[in-house]
Amino acid sequence: MKQKITIKTIARELGVSTSTVSKALNDSHEIGKETKDKIQSFANHYNYKPNSLALQLRNQKTKVIGVILPKIVHHFFSTVIMGIESYANEKGYHIMVCFSNEDYQKEVETLRVLSNGSVDGLIVSIANETLENKDFSHFIDLVEEDIPLVLFDRVVDDILCDKIVVDDVGAGYKATKYLVDIGCKKIGMITTPDHVSVGALRRLGYEKALIESYVKTDKNLIIKIDEKQDIKKQIEQLFEQNIDGVFAVNEIYAANTMRIAKEKGLNIPNDISIIGFTDGLISEYSSPSITTIAQHGFTMGRQAVELLIERIENETEVFNPKKIVISSDLKLRESTKPSS
Amino acid sequence: MKQKITIKTIARELGVSTSTVSKALNDSHEIGKETKDKIQSFANHYNYKPNSLALQLRNQKTKVIGVILPKIVHHFFSTVIMGIESYANEKGYHIMVCFSNEDYQKEVETLRVLSNGSVDGLIVSIANETLENKDFSHFIDLVEEDIPLVLFDRVVDDILCDKIVVDDVGAGYKATKYLVDIGCKKIGMITTPDHVSVGALRRLGYEKALIESYVKTDKNLIIKIDEKQDIKKQIEQLFEQNIDGVFAVNEIYAANTMRIAKEKGLNIPNDISIIGFTDGLISEYSSPSITTIAQHGFTMGRQAVELLIERIENETEVFNPKKIVISSDLKLRESTKPSS
DNA sequence: GAAATTCACGAAATCGGTTTCGTGTTGACA
DNA sequence: TGTCAACACGAAACCGATTTCGTGAATTTC
Structure with a gap:
């Protein structure tokens, strides 16, 4: 050297x-x-x-923000990262990205390692396994150590910190309402198990829209996907009923649904309309292209890091956790009939 | 606090x-x-x-690897990151991810900031603008400072360091050869401008396959996409000729090609066969699903970081830059006729 | 011409650890 | 009882910067 x-x-x-x-x-x-x-x-x-290490040690700040995501090969999380990096960069911060891979143990471990002074604050979206366990003590410890923390998308009330979420109930409502408005009579929903908060919330919106339209909700129309099993098989069950509309909580489920519908000889959107979630490349490039809820991941990322940096730089302030709700839009494409 | x-x-x-x-x-x-x-x-x-900062300062190492990517909302780069993080994590390293956004200035700046001691080494895929400029002095300075550097995917010979690339020529050859074998007579190619090395190399493979099959290469069959212009319009030019096969250098181009072919009433794969590059979600979920070259991004990431960590931990060794070529596979799907 | 300022720089503490070397106490052994 | 090794711990240097405070010399002021 x-x-x-x-x-x-x-x-x-x-x-x-x-x-x-x-x-x-x-x-x-x-x-x-x-x-x-x-x-x-x-x-x-x-x-x-x-030497930046020397400066960091002396100033007791690293100008680094830790980001822990469940996964990244996923359009939504990629765009969030871009948003985070974009604003962080403007403010002279760098980001350290880690993945929990939806795994509780890895989340705990990563949190422990990053909270030893190597970052000034953390932005996290909670792993599925953790949501299932309902063990949030590693986050609670973090908050008690006064390490700035912002949760986004997958959040829980038990942790007292700033949060950024999409308006999942509203989005579910918007999507379902649209399906009702274009004349769908029997609308299925493809969602996650209940412990995934975002799935549960979107379902609430779905049910709200149905009730408002005097449509009876039917448990058999709601499929909760177990990702450890074969996804297509689970979705196929839904087609045993006479559905003419589907609201799926993500792109993959929507794409799978569309494929099955085609295989069954159904015409999209005339026989069945499909709405997905996450405005990613699949929705854009599949054919027909998929009507979807756009989550504005880039905006979420920017907001999250903006909140975090404010916490970091004004640490004296009284702590009063904020929760910012990002609205989402329905992006109309070819998988749904035009509204009359 | x-x-x-x-x-x-x-x-x-x-x-x-x-x-x-x-x-x-x-x-x-x-x-x-x-x-x-x-x-x-x-x-x-x-x-x-x-306090990890104190330890890092004393030990003169951070156990952090800097990663600079041109973009991330892209299946290939996402998987590379996963590969990098996966192996780095096994070896007790963390990754600091930054984006050049294909921008020369931002690449220079990021390199400057990260090379002040905050990382033990760097993994980079060069920005498009830099490839266009052909100004690599910021990388060369880095190498002269003896900061371990591994380039992947987009590499150049001017920089003396370890490199990981896919066998782009071989992949282009494989794809084109397959099209020839299934009977395509007039095969178009949709690629990038020449300064993007991977595009140029894949084109070499394309030409090699054609020459081997005694097919005359025709410049009009090669479209170099300018991403600042409308992509679809540029691809449509190709359809003015009577093509029955297309090799596109990425997913997006392939998906666009397929869409245009459909709009023109062509049947895929009977009238025209299409092969893309990058085995991402689009290729998997579009219909018909797209035959593609799988780049094994995860493996590339792991290899890159493995090489880097070896450099970091055995810095005394004589420097003898390695170049590892990752082979790629043709993943057959529905957008090409089955080989007879 | 003595006192007060200003100027230009150095000594040393600090951030939070690790590590080398030194030292007082103890016990064993001749 | 004197010697020496082993044991258990402390003092201080070190990593690479910043910053407070002090100081000698030059310059200004009365």
Whole structure:
């Protein structure tokens, strides 16, 4: 390894003290012009870069934000990351990205490692297994240590911190209402198990829209996907009933539904209308393209990090957790009949 | 902010020296069992965590790997990240992810910031604008500073460092050869401008396959997409000729091609066969599903970080840059006729 | 010409750990 | 009883910066 150039090197080489070098490089008025020039040009010539670890240790801040996601090969989470990085970058922060892979143990471990001073704050979307366990003590400990934390998308009330969520109930309502409005009589829903909060909330919206339209909700029309089993088989059950509309809580479920419908010889959207969630590439490029709820992941990411940085930089303030709800839009495409 | 508990706190509280505390926590034989127990249980009770910044500064290593990508809302890069994180994690490293957004300036800036000691090494895929500029001095400086660097996917010869690439020529050959074999007579190619090395290499493979099959290559059959313009319009030009096969260098181009073919009333795969690149969700879920070259991004990520960690941990070795070529597979789906 | 400022710089503490080296106490052994 | 090793712990240097405070010399002020 080539010899790293430090303040000490410069000081020795130029016969001055380290304090003088430091001040000169920071353009302090205490240092005479001549000395300053000499030091600066020397530093410049040897491409001196202050060691950030030393600065971080001294300033007790890293300008790094930890981000823990359940997964990333997923359009929504990718866009959230972009949003986070975008705003963080504007504010001079960097992001450290980790994945829980939906695994409780890995989430706990990652949280533990990141909370030892290597980041100024954390943005997290909770792993499925954790939501299932309902064990949030690792987050609660974090909050007690006063480490700034912002949860997004998958959140729980037990943790006292800032949160960013999409208006899942509203989105579920919007999607279902649209299906009712275009004339669907029997609308199925494809969702996640109950412990995944977002799935449960979207279902609430679904039911609300049906009740409002005086349609009886039918438990057999709601499929809760177990991802450990074969997804297509589970969805096929829904087709045993005479459905003419489907609301799926994500792109993959919607795409699978569409494929099954086609295989059964149904015409989309004339025989059956399908609405998905997450405005990703699948919805955009499949044919017919899929009407979907756009979650605005980029905005969510920006909002999350904006909230976090505010917490980090004004830590003295009284703590009053905020919850920001991002509205979502229905993006009409070809998988639904046009509204009359 | 709650008072952070440090070694000094423990030492003061227990009436011992900081060295004793440090040794006790590291289970040194120098410390008596009684003292050790006392210190350990105290530390445990107050949930002491050693400040990682202090350790990093002392050990002169951060156990962090910087990753710079052109973008992330892209199946290939997402899977590479997963691969990187997966292996890094096994080896006790974390990753710091940044994006160049295909922008030269941002790449330079990010490289500058990350090379000041905050990471032990870097994994980068070069931004398009940089490839266009052909200005790689920021990378060359990095190498001269002996900061371990691994390039992947988009690489250039000018930079002396380890590289991981897919066998782009081979992949282009494989795809085109398959199209020839199933009977396509006029095969178009949809690629990137020449400065994007991967596009150029895949084209070489395409041409090689055609020449081998005694098919004359025709410049009009090759469309170089300018992403700043409307993609569909550019692809449509290709259909003015009587093509019966298309090889596209990514998913998006392939999906667009398929859509246009459908709009023109062509049957896929009977009238025209289409092969894409990147085995992402679009290829999997569109209908018909798209035959594609699977790049094995996860493997690439793991290989890249494996190489990098080896460089980091054996820095004394003579430097002899390696180039690892990852082979890619043709994943047959519905957009191509079955081989007879 | 003595006192007060200003100027330009250095010594040392600090951030939170690790590690080397030194030292006082104890026990064993001759 | 004197010697020496083993034991248990502390002092201080170190990683690479910043920053407070102090100080000698030059300059200004009365």
